Amino acid sequence: MNSKKTISIIDIAKLAGVSTATVSHVINKRGRYSKATEEKVRAVIDEYGYVSNNAAKSLKSSSSHTVGLIIPNINNDFFSSIAVSIQQEIDFEDYSLFICNTDNDPVKERRYFRKLDSMQVDGIIVISCQNRLESDLLSRNIPILLLDRTPINNMDLPVITSDIQNGFYLATKKLIEKGCKDIIFISSFLATYVNTNRKDGYLQAMKESSLHAGNDTIIQLKKGTSLYQSETAIMDYLNQGKKIDGIICTSDNQAIGAMAALKRINYSIPKDVKVFGFDNQLQSRICSPSLSTIERYPSEMGKTAAEILLKLIRNEETEKKTVISCSLVERESTA
Amino acid sequence: MNSKKTISIIDIAKLAGVSTATVSHVINKRGRYSKATEEKVRAVIDEYGYVSNNAAKSLKSSSSHTVGLIIPNINNDFFSSIAVSIQQEIDFEDYSLFICNTDNDPVKERRYFRKLDSMQVDGIIVISCQNRLESDLLSRNIPILLLDRTPINNMDLPVITSDIQNGFYLATKKLIEKGCKDIIFISSFLATYVNTNRKDGYLQAMKESSLHAGNDTIIQLKKGTSLYQSETAIMDYLNQGKKIDGIICTSDNQAIGAMAALKRINYSIPKDVKVFGFDNQLQSRICSPSLSTIERYPSEMGKTAAEILLKLIRNEETEKKTVISCSLVERESTA
DNA sequence: TTGTACGCGTTATCAC
DNA sequence: GTGATAACGCGTACAA
Numbered sequence: 001m002n003s004k005k006t007i008s009i010i011d012i013a014k015l016a017g018v019s020t021a022t023v024s025h026v027i028n029k030r031g032r033y034s035k036a037t038e039e040k041v042r043a044v045i046d047e048y049g050y051v052s053n054n055a056a057k058s059l060k061s062s063s064s065h066t067v068g069l070i071i072p073n074i075n076n077d078f079f080s081s082i083a084v085s086i087q088q089e090i091d092f093e094d095y096s097l098f099i100c101n102t103d104n105d106p107v108k109e110r111r112y113f114r115k116l117d118s119m120q121v122d123g124i125i126v127i128s129c130q131n132r133l134e135s136d137l138l139s140r141n142i143p144i145l146l147l148d149r150t151p152i153n154n155m156d157l158p159v160i161t162s163d164i165q166n167g168f169y170l171a172t173k174k175l176i177e178k179g180c181k182d183i184i185f186i187s188s189f190l191a192t193y194v195n196t197n198r199k200d201g202y203l204q205a206m207k208e209s210s211l212h213a214g215n216d217t218i219i220q221l222k223k224g225t226s227l228y229q230s231e232t233a234i235m236d237y238l239n240q241g242k243k244i245d246g247i248i249c250t251s252d253n254q255a256i257g258a259m260a261a262l263k264r265i266n267y268s269i270p271k272d273v274k275v276f277g278f279d280n281q282l283q284s285r286i287c288s289p290s291l292s293t294i295e296r297y298p299s300e301m302g303k304t305a306a307e308i309l310l311k312l313i314r315n316e317e318t319e320k321k322t323v324i325s326c327s328l329v330e331r332e333s334t335a
Numbered sequence: 336m337n338s339k340k341t342i343s344i345i346d347i348a349k350l351a352g353v354s355t356a357t358v359s360h361v362i363n364k365r366g367r368y369s370k371a372t373e374e375k376v377r378a379v380i381d382e383y384g385y386v387s388n389n390a391a392k393s394l395k396s397s398s399s400h401t402v403g404l405i406i407p408n409i410n411n412d413f414f415s416s417i418a419v420s421i422q423q424e425i426d427f428e429d430y431s432l433f434i435c436n437t438d439n440d441p442v443k444e445r446r447y448f449r450k451l452d453s454m455q456v457d458g459i460i461v462i463s464c465q466n467r468l469e470s471d472l473l474s475r476n477i478p479i480l481l482l483d484r485t486p487i488n489n490m491d492l493p494v495i496t497s498d499i500q501n502g503f504y505l506a507t508k509k510l511i512e513k514g515c516k517d518i519i520f521i522s523s524f525l526a527t528y529v530n531t532n533r534k535d536g537y538l539q540a541m542k543e544s545s546l547h548a549g550n551d552t553i554i555q556l557k558k559g560t561s562l563y564q565s566e567t568a569i570m571d572y573l574n575q576g577k578k579i580d581g582i583i584c585t586s587d588n589q590a591i592g593a594m595a596a597l598k599r600i601n602y603s604i605p606k607d608v609k610v611f612g613f614d615n616q617l618q619s620r621i622c623s624p625s626l627s628t629i630e631r632y633p634s635e636m637g638k639t640a641a642e643i644l645l646k647l648i649r650n651e652e653t654e655k656k657t658v659i660s661c662s663l664v665e666r667e668s669t670a
Numbered sequence: 671t672t673g674t675a676c677g678c679g680t681t682a683t684c685a686c
Numbered sequence: 687g688t689g690a691t692a693a694c695g696c697g698t699a700c701a702a
Binding site for chain 1: 687688689690691692693695696697
Binding site: 048050052053054055056059062066073074075093096097099100103114119140176256284 | 341342384385387388389390391393394397400401408409410414415416418419422423426431432433434435436438443449450452453454471474544557591617618621622623646653
């Protein structure tokens with residue numbers, strides 16, 4: 001196996017007794033050759049298992065038929081669902097997807113932008129963990145699509161988000177409808193613009209029903225494992241003598257942590273307290289009691305993102321902003 | 336932003352009043368230039384935001400500083416943990432990782448091999464879904480590392496696996512130790528060589544204790560959602576009047592499905608039946624009763640894989656075969 | 671320090 | 687209508 005040698009278009013041309021131009025034409029079905037030469041060339045290609053060199057191709061075309069995806073953490077149901085659906089859609093059009101994991105680290109994110117740029121990708125989909133994107137991000141003029149999160153930028157970048165605000169509004173409304181009055185909101189550590197957005201739906205619904213909500217009913221978690229953090233946060237909150245009969249969380253894990261806290265002090269769910277999670281991750285179906293949650297359709301988000309990016313790459317018309325609506329998934333925790 | 340133009344090394348050379356060779360030397364810190372020219376060149380590079388063209392670089396060096404990862408399904412805790420740890424390790428050495436999702440489809444897997452080949456990747460890590468890999472897989476002579484699964488191949492490919500057989504042996508032993516006698520084994524749809532491997536640990540442990548085990552105590556699931564499949568499979572099994580006091584599963588989801596079936600007919604877990612899952616996925620901690628399971632250390636597997644592949648790329652000495660041991664995580668389901 | 675050949679596929683131009 | 691020739695893209699490394 002050590003003597004395996006790369007075969008180039010030149011070798012194929014020699015072996016088939018034609019020019020490289022003809023081989024190229026046959027491969028790309030450009031015409032300008034006879035049936036006979038086509039067969040001859042194809043036969044040689046098959047025999048030697050020739051694979052064209054993408055580096056040379058990208059060099060010439062300054063396009064690599066490759067798309068980059070910058071994503072905070074692939075080890076997360078919601079994000080990996082998005083990644084898979086993007087890849088499937090991209091695959092379908094014979095593009096390849098470069099997945100880059102940033103661990104929610106802005107420094108890594110910027111590094112990946114540069115890396116993808118130099119790799120000659122044709123476009124980038126980014127779920128950013130930065131508050132702001134600068135226009136000198138890339139040296140080339142390729143499309144960038146913002147997904148899920150929308151950092152401030154001066155490039156008028158196209159955006160796909162889900163209607164999170166409305167999702168939280170609906171969830172809060174649902175709890176109110178079921179008779180909850182002391183509803184608190186648990187928010188995980190995130191870039192500020194995201195948090196604002198999330199809180200708003202909750203605050204609006206509470207206000208509409210003249211229920212009290214404000215900084216004293218919002219628990220802000222720190223960076224780290226949200227499950228354990230929210231468990232202790234709920235304990236602390238109750239130890240201060242405050243009342244709770246409803247909880248809205250910004251992740252399913254937070255909700256599960258919160259329920260663990262409630263169970264420990266013998267609160268009954270959903271009788272005493274009703275709980276909403278967020279993202280409809282696998283664990284929300286499995287935990288006990290099963291968790292009501294907000295569905296954001298990550299597969300649809302990914303599919304749409306891929307479609308729009310491909311359009312942008314082809315210079316076709318697209319929407320500047322696409323909002324995918326959320327819906328409620330009601331289970332035992334709010335029954 | 337439309338007039339953004341790609342800047343090449345030639346432009347930089349002109350602007351700095353030196354040759355492209357010198358610019359290249361400065362960029363790669365090869366020496367052979369004065370302090371003054373270095374500063375001048377760096378200044379121009381910074382000013383114009385020059386990013387080197389990777390396609391040209393790969394073309395020349397036939398190496399892209401890129402590694403491919405072929406993986407069955409990234410939307411799975413175990414696999415995505417592996418992917419993340421590979422990426423982190425690879426990142427660290429300034430390589431980039433190309434993640435390719437095969438959906439457990441051999442046809443897609445072969446397509447990705449060709450694609451990565453033509454992309455000039457420097458090496459490939461594959462969690463294969465094929466029973467056999469042929470030596471004409473690639474046109475170039477780059478290292479391939481088999482991870483987790485070990486399809487038959489005639490290329491003497493290096494391998495990293497976890498000691499699954501021993502894992503199932505230990506789990507089965509543990510149930511026997513706790514007094515179980517009628518222990519069944521649930522196996523998901525997988526390539527045959529994998530199944531054999533998995534069954535063996537179970538069969539061996541049963542044999543050593545002179546307990547009956549064979550085809551009638553092994554439930555083979557079909558392709559599909561293992562959670563629901565194993566639930567109905569357990570119902571069927573019990574409806575046939577067969578006895579169960581222990582279940583070993585090849586995934587946590589199967590175990591959760593099995594427990595759902597048991598609960599429905601009022602079996603108590605772990606009193607009447609003890610259950611082991613596999614892979615220590617998030618849901619095993621969250622479900623109720625919490626699930627005992629087999630830990631395979633995916634992060635360690637990924638890290639090791641990345642280290643070995645990088646060594647292979649650099650032509651350094653490495654182990655041909657690395658086996659990472661499993662351990663038991665005991666929770667309520669086997670208490 | 672620099673000039674330049676090289677790597678490889680594409681495409682415009684030219685020839686029959 | 688068929689096919690060949692050669693320039694091009696850009697970074698690298700050897701010879702000068």
